[in-house]
Amino acid sequence: MRNKNSGFPHSDQHYKREILYIIKIGGNVIDNEKSLHGFLETFASIDHKKILVHGGGKIATSLGDKLGIVSHYIDGRRITDDATIDLVTMVYGGLVNKKIVTTLQALHCNAIGISGADANALPAKKRPVKSIDYGWVGDINKENIDPSIWQILLENKLVPVVAPLTHDNAGHMLNTNADKVASVLAAALAGTYVVQLIYCFEKNGVLNDANDGDSALAYLDMNTYRQLKENKKLFAGIIPKIDNAMDAVRNNVQTVIIGNSDFLVQLINGEGGTQIRL
């Protein structure tokens, strides 16, 4: 367990900038109505500026199956053809985003759903075709994100709920990994707010041993990360998440935590999850 006063914002008297929580939830929470509701209750109660970034969940795949849209993956990334970008726009930008927004509104949290096209919030470049054509996939970087639109929303006490969709400024929605959206958005806003980035998923953090769910590390730095990778101790899917988390730390995001969505209160209080360091 980490010391509560080790760099968490409530112990930091040096900043005049306000605290902003950026919290990312993944598919496992979204697919479970009870988990989602409990999570959103905690999220709604956070008494700071906040942004929720959500992934997609399994519903895009199951709906795609019903519609005869076959999902193709390369290296864990969905290949986004014409039918798939429409599918994820409907599911991520429509169904999932609005389910979260309506639930938060019922919890007296003034949520506003945002895709990357809305208010030009997340401009992106379609990924160039090299050996693989990923289709309608967007690459984003912090330099292209204008903090002012986010400030307008946040300063007016609105709570952005962000679908993992970006756009190319040429009329096309693009599919972008939700962990990446959270990382880049946190980096883009780190000059304006004291950003606390929390990645929530189904495990207690980065595990020292992939087979032991109780082996979450309190901290993970680059050295330990390298060792875990060399010893093949890391479970599938965690590596890109850690890379996104490390990128955020490198870009002046004050605190980056990876932890269990069932324990959001503890993650916020610095009493759980794995804190990512360089």
Add this chain to the structure above:
Amino acid sequence: MRNKNSGFPHSDQHYKREILYIIKIGGNVIDNEKSLHGFLETFASIDHKKILVHGGGKIATSLGDKLGIVSHYIDGRRITDDATIDLVTMVYGGLVNKKIVTTLQALHCNAIGISGADANALPAKKRPVKSIDYGWVGDINKENIDPSIWQILLENKLVPVVAPLTHDNAGHMLNTNADKVASVLAAALAGTYVVQLIYCFEKNGVLNDANDGDSALAYLDMNTYRQLKENKKLFAGIIPKIDNAMDAVRNNVQTVIIGNSDFLVQLINGEGGTQIRL
């Protein structure tokens, strides 16, 4: 043809409030990519505060067919069961809304997609079950709409693109007729802005003879409306649209026009369509 100076805002020196255009497009424009693009080009070029309200188009029905969701209608209104509210949330709030937003962004119009749940923009009451159970259908009235959220968006040069979805503040999205949304929103904002409400559809206005597409009336008042109804001169579907338009006039919306979406420039300039009066 109406006189250009007959009550149109650019001839009105008495108001200090700013002009706000609220423009509603229906399914026929949305279903035709070329018409939609032309329409949005004109909309993007309007040099005033503006809101676009869109209907759904046929895609919800065709997608519902593929998913085995059967659409039921009573009196032209879709009965909105659990599967249908998810369907229209996906299609209206996701696919259609984001297609319009991405297109407007490409036209350098800073659009932001809004459903009634986002920012609590359109709170509604689920329609009470009397002889008919309409399901997840929302009734709205102007008293429940807080103009301040709309002002925040408009004053920050954002252009709301409104899907015909409202919410019950208890976690449920509700289906609401897009003509009604446009009328009630116009009424709610009439105290803050000089509102110009334009209903765009596939005809040149309210026709004096339903069989003659060139017989659009320059004006329609209550007396003429009653006569046309008595003489069964009105074509199907126009009556609720006129009723919504009349409601807007009664609620201090300065100008209400019904006209052809292919001629938006003329409608804005007061050179086409039917102006609704009491």
